[in-house]
Amino acid sequence: MIAPILQIQGLRKHFGGNEVLKSIDLSIAPGELVFIIGPSGSGKSTLLRCCNRLEEPDGGSITIDGEDLLSPRTNLNLLRQRVGMVFQQFNLYPHMRVLTNVTLALRKVRRMSADEADRAGLAALERVGLAHKARSYPGELSGGQQQRAAIARALALEPKIMLFDEPTSALDPELVSEVLLVMQELKKTGVTMVVVSHEMRFARDAADRIVFMEHGVVVEQGPPAQILAALPGSRARDFMTDAL
Ligand code: ADP
Ligand code: MG
Secondary structure, X not given: OOOOOEEEEEEEEEEOOEEEEEEEEEEEOOOOEEEEXXXXXXXXXXXXXXXXXXXXXXXXXXXXXXXXXXXXXXXXXXXXXXEEEEOOXXXXXXXXXXXXXXXXXHHHOOOOOHHHXXXXXXXXXXXXXXXXXXXXXXXXXXXXXXXXXXXXXXXXXXXXXXXXXXXOOOOOHHHXXXXXXXXXXXXXXXXXXEEEOOOHHHHHHHOOEEEEEEOOEEEEEEOHHHHHOOOOOOHXXXXXXXXX
16 A cells, blocks of 8 residues: 555634535545535535645645645644645736736745746646747636646646646636546656646546535545446535536
């Protein structure tokens, strides 16, 4: 058994009287591509957000590469380099060139020299097929290209794991596939990824494992073929097939 990159045990989170995560257990192996699916409000975003402390869990444990992420001593800046996050909204700075967006944290947080940061930033842009847009401004890019730039920004920090929260939900339909293709390429290079997405065909074809959440609980999980072969009445299977 290979040690997991991300291990979540007994994770709990509530907002007021709303128990959003009810003792979640989840392990992600190195190089794995895991899709988290489930109805709106089931706690998917909250789960991802707990993994880089954008939300503070109430209990349980999360470790990244064996390191306790919920310790009061955890350096949040360092943590957020190790856990790359890509959101539905790309959040690029519009007044900065694409390369500057990608290198900002390398210079400010990693304290790299401008040259060093540019080299690392260009390499990251290369991985998402955007090196030729390094000098452009975000507004000159399509939505798909902006999202790829946001992926490059996270990748440049050499995270141990990448978390994607509905990365294609804000895109025009014709721009979705270029972002999914980039994710597929990253998988080939061994990047560990957890993806919340409604792109069910992509999940079926590309995921190593699908995790179905409902009401703050992991209800079912397994390889796509196993979920799809489940008996009618399986919530995960119905949820998946409805979207295929
Ligand atoms: P999903 O991503 O699966 O749609 P979320 O994790 O966004 O679900 O939300 C799960 C539940 O937590 C929902 O009922 C939502 O309203 C609630 N929730 C999420 N974030 C907050 C917050 N910051 N404050 C209060 N309630 C929240
Ligand atoms: Mg969500």
